[in-house]
Amino acid sequence: MADDIETQAEKAQPVTRSIHPIFYIASWIFFSNLTILFNKWLLDPDRFTTILTCWHLIFATLATQVLARTTTLLDGRKNVKMTGRLYLRAIVPIGFLFSGSLVCSNMVYLYLSVAFIQMLKAAAPVAVLLTAWVWGVEQPSQSKLINVLFIVFGVGLASFGEIAFSLTGFLFQLGGIVFEAMRLIMIQVLLNGDGQKMDPLVSLYYFAPVCASMNFLVALVTEVPSFRIADLYNTGLWCLLLNAVVAFMLNISSVCLIGKTSGLVMTLTGILKNILLVGASVMIWQTSITALQFLGYAIALAGLVYYSLGRDQIVEIATQLWTFLRNVWENSPAYSSVSSSSSEEGNGQQGQRGGLPPAVRRALLMGLGVMVVVILAAGYIYGGVDPRGGAVGVPRPLGGGGDASSVKPPVQVAS
Numbered sequence: 001m002a003d004d005i006e007t008q009a010e011k012a013q014p015v016t017r018s019i020h021p022i023f024y025i026a027s028w029i030f031f032s033n034l035t036i037l038f039n040k041w042l043l044d045p046d047r048f049t050t051i052l053t054c055w056h057l058i059f060a061t062l063a064t065q066v067l068a069r070t071t072t073l074l075d076g077r078k079n080v081k082m083t084g085r086l087y088l089r090a091i092v093p094i095g096f097l098f099s100g101s102l103v104c105s106n107m108v109y110l111y112l113s114v115a116f117i118q119m120l121k122a123a124a125p126v127a128v129l130l131t132a133w134v135w136g137v138e139q140p141s142q143s144k145l146i147n148v149l150f151i152v153f154g155v156g157l158a159s160f161g162e163i164a165f166s167l168t169g170f171l172f173q174l175g176g177i178v179f180e181a182m183r184l185i186m187i188q189v190l191l192n193g194d195g196q197k198m199d200p201l202v203s204l205y206y207f208a209p210v211c212a213s214m215n216f217l218v219a220l221v222t223e224v225p226s227f228r229i230a231d232l233y234n235t236g237l238w239c240l241l242l243n244a245v246v247a248f249m250l251n252i253s254s255v256c257l258i259g260k261t262s263g264l265v266m267t268l269t270g271i272l273k274n275i276l277l278v279g280a281s282v283m284i285w286q287t288s289i290t291a292l293q294f295l296g297y298a299i300a301l302a303g304l305v306y307y308s309l310g311r312d313q314i315v316e317i318a319t320q321l322w323t324f325l326r327n328v329w330e331n332s333p334a335y336s337s338v339s340s341s342s343s344e345e346g347n348g349q350q351g352q353r354g355g356l357p358p359a360v361r362r363a364l365l366m367g368l369g370v371m372v373v374v375i376l377a378a379g380y381i382y383g384g385v386d387p388r389g390g391a392v393g394v395p396r397p398l399g400g401g402g403d404a405s406s407v408k409p410p411v412q413v414a415s
Contacts, residue, residue: 021260028257029273031250036277037284038243040109042235048227049106050219052243057102057212059244060251064205073255076202087206090190095210097183103215104176111169112162114281115289118274119158120173122300125307126151127181135185144307151303157296163288200254271301271308 043049068074082091108117126148132138159165187203198206232240257269278297281287306314 019260021265024253024257024260025265025269028250028253029269029276031246031253032273033277033280035247035250036114037280038246039106040114040285042239042243043106043109048223048231049110050103050215051223051227052240053102053106054212054215054219055240056244056247057099057208057215059241060204060208060248061212063248064201064208067201068205073201073252074205076199077205080196080198080202080206082196082206086196090186090196091206092210094183094186094190095207096214097179097186098207099211099214099218101176101179101183102211103218104172104179108169108172108176111166111172113164113285113287115278115287116158116162116164116293117173118278118281119293119297119300120155120170121177121274122297122304123151123155124177124180125304127177128184131178131181131185132188135189137185137188147303147307151300151307154296154298154300154303157299158293159296161290161292161294161296163290199258200251204251271305275301 039052042052064074068077112120129138129144129148133140159170187198261269278289282289309317
């Protein structure tokens, strides 16, 4: 009798529906690419990149403090045993490297196209691996060295084929990659070695105040003397606020993606994100990509996939993809017309086996919708004419004026 009551109680409990992982993947790709494109859209070829980075970090500092007191997103910080000694020994030096990485990553947009920047970022695992070898975190191996050289060769081809190559921008990107590699290794040595593991949002909670202070000191010497209040109003206060919100949402989406997916999914998602970003850069800014660049980037991506996944996982994924495509083909009308001599029972079994899962159908529909939106937006950007005489989609960026007479109306940002 008691067992029947427990069974009925279990049946009475409502079924909770969880959000599909595709939502977290799409959110991370969206906010990551939007942050990069938004920053490129704002930055002026003259100056004020450090001020923009400092503003992002100040906003992140305030937002993480609010979230820590009002939500459970930052409960992971309770597992971190933060002391004054640990803060000075680990947080401050790692924050310095984080600050250098952010500044260099934003400075490079003044000199290089978004597409070429993403091609150079394919060499980031090379810097991390070499830094790990120098610190003794990993032992060198011949197979990894060959893989590294393969990626470097691809990035070298892409750089050699770049039409608008800038040595200054290349060095800034190289500096950002080196700073980021050192930061990741120092986190592994100083924090993870002591069991102080942090997710991206908790890391931002501790590192943002340090980075904001360092960036402010740098901006105070380099950019503040030439900064005028007209530059701020020219860009638009709401535009800057929206830019900071988008950058902060990227960190929240990263936390959700890490918690809901595996490392394999994150690796493949990151590669897909970079490819989509290169395509978006070509569409929005009409960036020219040579055949040599395309070949070099393809080689670098192939080396990056092999480095991240390994031969066994690549073979397994390829086998699953081949099986899926074969089932789709067997379920298509073309295959049915070819195999019309088969029995009805056999065809029914093939159709049941080859049907698309609901999640895949939803993903295909979402992808088709995104492509339609991008195509329509690209047509609007290329076909429209700005009332001030410039092309639509070429906004007035941050830091675009000297005196007040050169100020133009604020940029209107669609909400």
